[in-house]
Amino acid sequence: MTEPVFRYHPDPLATGSAMPIEHECSVCGQLRQVRYRGPIYGGQPETLCLHCIYSGEASRALGVVAVATDGSDILDMPAEFSDAVDVPDDVPHHVIEEITRRTPGFTGWQQESWLYHCRDGAAFLGPAGYRDVEPHPDALNMLRASHRQLGWSPEETEEFLHRLDRNGEPTAYLFQCLHCGTHLASWDIG
Numbered sequence: 001m002t003e004p005v006f007r008y009h010p011d012p013l014a015t016g017s018a019m020p021i022e023h024e025c026s027v028c029g030q031l032r033q034v035r036y037r038g039p040i041y042g043g044q045p046e047t048l049c050l051h052c053i054y055s056g057e058a059s060r061a062l063g064v065v066a067v068a069t070d071g072s073d074i075l076d077m078p079a080e081f082s083d084a085v086d087v088p089d090d091v092p093h094h095v096i097e098e099i100t101r102r103t104p105g106f107t108g109w110q111q112e113s114w115l116y117h118c119r120d121g122a123a124f125l126g127p128a129g130y131r132d133v134e135p136h137p138d139a140l141n142m143l144r145a146s147h148r149q150l151g152w153s154p155e156e157t158e159e160f161l162h163r164l165d166r167n168g169e170p171t172a173y174l175f176q177c178l179h180c181g182t183h184l185a186s187w188d189i190g
């Protein structure tokens, strides 16, 4: 059976958010060939397939009931696979919902946030080392800009960029805008 294709996460096998292994999905009970291995903010199933993420079934089935912070209300919280952090104001709500609830997330050293461009979510291409980011000056410049804001010197920044490692740390996370093709990157460190 073919695997679902996610607009914002085109190749979860390549990014490491899924692995090819036969399993019986805890949510749908079907025998599946690809298993999700990214973060789940919600109930923790033994195993989860990509079909259940795609359909929204996983988000519903793994949702949790929480009491509002002021104790006034009981909330049904759908499970999410990534956090909506620093989302630009012009991104429609349905996009945020699709990314957080119906798109495989990815694991970083810290809690990862999705990147956005052209009023839409960007496609996640995967964790990246220096050699993965180097061909994309737009992504490199985005990393440089974030370091400038933190007060790093240009020398410190260049040294840092060369240490980026897809499997070690620090790691960059590479995205591409679905509209203008610009490459984007964030980074973190353990």
Ligand SMILES: [Zn+2]
Binding pocket: 025, 026, 027, 028, 029, 030, 048, 049, 050, 051, 052
């Ligand atoms: Zn399933």
Ligand SMILES: [Zn+2]
Binding pocket: 117, 118, 177, 178, 179, 180, 181, 182
């Ligand atoms: Zn764009």
